[in-house]
Amino acid sequence: MKSFLSGNGGILRLIAFLCATSLCAEAYAQTSGGITVRARGVSGSEHINLKVGGVTVANWTLTTSLKDYTYTGTAAGDIQVQYDNDATGRDAIIDYIFVNKETRQAENMSYNTGVYGNGRCGGGSYSETMSCSGVIGFGYTYDCFSGNCNSSSTSSSSSSSSGTRCSGYVGITFDDGPSSNTNTLINQLKANSLVPVTWFNKGQNVANNGSLVALERSVGIVQNHSYTHPHLTSLSYQQIYNELNQTNQAIQNAGSPKPSVLRPPYGESNANVQQAAQALGLRLVTWDIDSKDWNGASTAAIVSAAGQLQNGQIILMHDGYANTNNAIAQIAASLKSKGLCPGKIDPSTGRAVAP
Numbered sequence: 001m002k003s004f005l006s007g008n009g010g011i012l013r014l015i016a017f018l019c020a021t022s023l024c025a026e027a028y029a030q031t032s033g034g035i036t037v038r039a040r041g042v043s044g045s046e047h048i049n050l051k052v053g054g055v056t057v058a059n060w061t062l063t064t065s066l067k068d069y070t071y072t073g074t075a076a077g078d079i080q081v082q083y084d085n086d087a088t089g090r091d092a093i094i095d096y097i098f099v100n101k102e103t104r105q106a107e108n109m110s111y112n113t114g115v116y117g118n119g120r121c122g123g124g125s126y127s128e129t130m131s132c133s134g135v136i137g138f139g140y141t142y143d144c145f146s147g148n149c150n151s152s153s154t155s156s157s158s159s160s161s162s163g164t165r166c167s168g169y170v171g172i173t174f175d176d177g178p179s180s181n182t183n184t185l186i187n188q189l190k191a192n193s194l195v196p197v198t199w200f201n202k203g204q205n206v207a208n209n210g211s212l213v214a215l216e217r218s219v220g221i222v223q224n225h226s227y228t229h230p231h232l233t234s235l236s237y238q239q240i241y242n243e244l245n246q247t248n249q250a251i252q253n254a255g256s257p258k259p260s261v262l263r264p265p266y267g268e269s270n271a272n273v274q275q276a277a278q279a280l281g282l283r284l285v286t287w288d289i290d291s292k293d294w295n296g297a298s299t300a301a302i303v304s305a306a307g308q309l310q311n312g313q314i315i316l317m318h319d320g321y322a323n324t325n326n327a328i329a330q331i332a333a334s335l336k337s338k339g340l341c342p343g344k345i346d347p348s349t350g351r352a353v354a355p
């Protein structure tokens with residue numbers, strides 16, 4: 001079995017075999033495993049963890065030659081490879097990961113807190129080398145191999161992706177959580193494969209419901225929506241800065257990566273808001289389509305609003321309304337019929353792109 005399973009081709013043949021024997025549907029009903037990390041160490045004692053959606057799903061001790069390390073369980077969420085035992089003479093080299101039938105090269109990944117650059121750990125990016133304990137973020141994964149995978153054939157990092165299922169990407173966003181509604185909404189998102197989404201969390205809610213952040217991360221990306229939801233334009237620069245910084249801290253304390261996007265409450269901004277956001281590395285993003293769920297819109301009206309979404313656009317919805325929860329199935333079906341897939345919000349452009 002060892003040679004049969006070795007390498008990506010072997011895994012795909014195994015999946016094909018399982019599918020042919022009708023075990024496929026059951027084994028991959030929600031998400032399927034198969035994340036390979038190709039890596040080596042400089043000393044051979046380096047230890048790495050594979051984290052998906054904030055949970056460590058596998059860990060390995062590296063040798064000094066490049067090898068494939070494969071996790072075959074189920075998983076969903078953002079993928080990180082974490083190097084955790086930095087010491088003199090130790091460096092982890094992560095060549096690439098292989099997931100959802102595609103290769104994601106470490107040097108194409110912007111989020112790398114283990115690279116040494118500009119005189120400090122985490123001071124660089126786009127590197128295979130982790131000289132410090134830290135993580136490389138490899139993007140998002142949800143369902144795969146089953147052929148019913150929203151993000152299976154696409155990646156911001158892949159040059160060979162076919163993109164056969166997705167003719168474009170839209171930003172599905174929910175503001176003001178996490179809350180007592182979050183569980184219900186996430187169940188709808190999972191049931192309809194409407195993932196990944198973007199959560200614009202209130203820092204105060206994160207501080208009160210930290211455990212829900214991991215759940216949010218299993219279907220999307222967590223971003224900043226201020227701490228107390230004030231009209232930021234009526235605050236001083238320092239007050240604005242504190243609102244945004246406290247929220248970043250709360251989100252990071254809950255185990256999520258540092259936010260890269262800010263949606264100011266009510267979409268209101270001015271020069272102080274823009275400068276405070278910039279100082280904290282946050283891109284201001286509002287929306288193209290307002291579902292008006294905050295104003296009592298019916299489920300049908302929310303579905304209709306989502307029906308206007310075009311490639312690259314973002315819709316505003318909220319975590320907290322039954323009408324929004326009840327709209328998810330129809331929104332998913334409508335987008336699918338047009339070949340539009342949920343994407344992530346690119347912090348460099350503010351547009352929805354492949355996750």
Ligand SMILES: [Zn+2]
Binds near residue numbers: 175176225265266
């Ligand atoms: Zn809000």
